[in-house]
Amino acid sequence: MQVLFVLFVLIMHTGPAAAHALQPGYLEITQMSDAGFRIVWKKPDVAGRPMSIHVRLPAACDMASPPPPSYDGRVWSSIWLTTCAGGLDGQPVVIEGLETTRTDVLVRYRPASGPVRSERLTPQKTGFVIPANPSALSVLRSYIPLGVEHILGGIDHLLFVFALLLIIRDRWRLLFAITAFTVAHSITMAAATLKWVSLPGPPVEAVIALSIMFLASEILQQKRDQERLSERYPWAVSFSFGLLHGFGFAGALADIGLPQTDIPLALLAFNTGVELGQLIFVAAVLCVAMLLRCVWPAMVCRARAPNSAFLVGSAYFIGALSAFWFIERVTGFFA
Structure with missing residues (x-):
């Protein structure tokens, strides 16, 4: 014993x-119009500095990378507006640098109509293509592993x-x-x-x-x-x-x-x-x-x-x- x-x-x-273990990153993409989107990007804090991971939106977006983040005492956040010609359905979203970490990033895409689309990105899977025909199973695939990781961490x-x-x-x-x-x-x-x-x-x-x-x-x-x-x-x-x-x-x-x-x-x-x-x-x-x-x-x-x-x-x-x-x-x- x-x-x-x-x-x-x-x-x-x-x-x-x-x-607690390091909190996961969080990316929320909200469609405001046919081509306009509001982006909320939260990065974990590591010794008083934002974790070195970076969101990259499709090249068609006029602001594909975020402005400098601000610290709220828990996470580093950036909020900005961008215009993506043709929308984001079927387009890739990538978290650069995630492959060198031990954390995850939860991505939520909120279209103007229809269900919210969720995806969990990991060091082994640093990007995904926003599906044109989302499945409700994506929520289960994202949140069950997050629950396991939270209790074990x-x-x-x-x-x-x-x-x-x-x-x-x-x-x-x-x-x-x-x-x-x-x-x-x-x-x-x-x-x-x-x-x-x-x-x-x-x-x-x-x-x-x-x-x-x-x-x-x-x-x-x-x-x-x-x-x-x-x-x-x-x-x-x-x-x-x-x-x-x-x-x-x-x-x-x-x-x-x-x-x-x-x-x-x-x-x-x-x-x-x-x-x-x-x-x-x-x-x-x-x-x-x-x-x-x-x-x-x-x-x-x-x-x-x-x-x-x-x-x-x-x-x-x-x-x-x-x-x-x-x-x-x-x-x-x-x-």
């Missing part, structure tokens, strides 16, 4: 220092799930806890995305860090002859904090953007991707644990005992990291 902990630490440090969300795995020993309680977490964050993510409920993002992110600190303290206070609240009613704990994490997911989805005519479908696709990513993570951790149990059963048994070196070390690691995030996010209120 010590190997599992080391593996998890290494995974956590393969990404950026922030709690969101270290704070994964750390919460990992802490649940350390606390809950009964497989049925674990199943109910994961299900409750899923249901809870699905509810608040949908409510926030559809504008039924609104909470400011920075306080939500700070409280998410507190939720992880709570689970770290529960790990430390485990006893052999007495179950903690999180052990007796894990579904209640995971459901309560899952509501908060849902607001975090909604904030990420708002940064990415939603097709106005396909909001329910895009929301379902993104949430499906989040669940798939969560299941992938849980399955990976459980598979490693099962493998270790087969190879070193006695060691795993000792590691799972309350106050074992593994659990104490894990709790301090989780608590210290979440405390750092909490302080960082609270101080960000005043930045």
